[in-house]
Amino acid sequence: MTTKIPVLTDQAPKPLPGIYSQAIIANGVVYCSGAVPMDATTGKLIDGDVKAHTHQCIKNLTHVLKEAGSDITKVVKVNVFLSNMDDFADMNSVYTQYWGDVKPCRTCVAVKTLPLNTDVEIECIAVL
């Protein structure tokens, strides 16, 4: 049987109680929930454009990965959700500043709407 270990840090936005975990560790793999550009302290989306929002999403993921005992260089897969594919280049200009030399696999899709009507949400899978 696989043990599922939930990850919780107050350095990243609280997950909705009873709905999802910030991340789950299972079999040496860290599965991070989608991060939105929310400030962990205020619980509100930060101001700014998709570049600022992309930074905040990755910052939130970084804290969750650290709490799990992993880090951003150990990420193997990323899924990026945009509400407008016109933001693709701006998101990428920030996105490429992270992850180390070997970039993770990635999927990027545009969806109709995202939680709290944000413009970007990013989830990832990492190894320990």
Ligand SMILES: CC(=[NH2+])C(=O)[O-]
């Ligand atoms: C924000 C988020 N990860 C969710 O599923 O609502």
